[in-house]
Amino acid sequence: MSEAPSEQSERRRYRVKRTTFAVCLVLLAAALAALGTWQVERLAWKRDLIARVEQRVHAAPVPAPARADWDKVNAADDEYRQVTVAGTLANDEETLVYASTALGPGYWVMTPLTLADGTSILINRGFVPTERRDPASRREGQLSGPVEITGLMRMTEPKGSLLQSNDVTADRWYSRDVAAIAEKRGVGAVAPYFIDADAAANPGGLPVGGLTVIDFPNNHLVYAITWYGLAVMVLALLVFILRGERGGRGQPGHLPGSG
Secondary structure (H helix, E strand, O other): OOOOHHHHHHHHHHHHHHHHHHHHHHHHHHHHHHHHHHHHHHHHHHHHHHHHHHHHHOOOOEEOOOHHHHHHOOHHHHOOOEEEEEEEEOHHHOEEEEEEEOOEEEEEEEEEEEOOOOOEEEEEEEEEEHHHOOHHHHHHHOOOOEEEEEEEEEEOOOOEOOOOEOEOOOOEEOOOOHHHHHHHHOOOOEEEEEEEEOOOOOHHHOOEOOOOOOOOOOOHHHHHHHHHHHHHHHHHHHHHHHHHHHHHHOOOOOOOOOO
């Protein structure tokens, strides 16, 4: 006995829904697999970055880039490079930047270092606790005369932190924005990077240098496994549905979302 027109129409609608659902599952599995592959690529990039930074941090110090080379400075090639520089600290132009460190909350002391050619490099001399933010409370550490500083090159941190923006007018700083700090303090030709001073002790014990945190979270393998696992689950669902169709369970109304 032939099917009634209404039954044929219902079956066609069911087949369209079934095909559409299967295609959506395939596309979803492909997208999840692509995300997994992207995380594998990110894993390789992150491992290479960590290896390069480790090499720079433990390498012998080299002279900090001079003005002629400032336009070549970039994070990929220079961040966390060990450098050394000589000059005179402009202590009266220091800037305090809020910091949360292993020693507790307080401030980074950012001080321009004037070089022999008249240019300046902003130096993060280190950490001071909140109660010692006033330079008068740590005069011994306000070095005068020629000094040589060794530390890690860092890239400027424009505008502020993730939670708070720098308030230039009020002189409240939450990131080490080289250009903005230099403009606020009236420093002329300043390097586009700053230097985190090493742990060499300052007279009086402050500021405390050498507190640079070098931490690159590397969870890409976990993410890759997660995305690939989800892709496999989606494909398993598709196989289950197709097997159900072959077993005679693929009648109208059995497809998820078919109503």
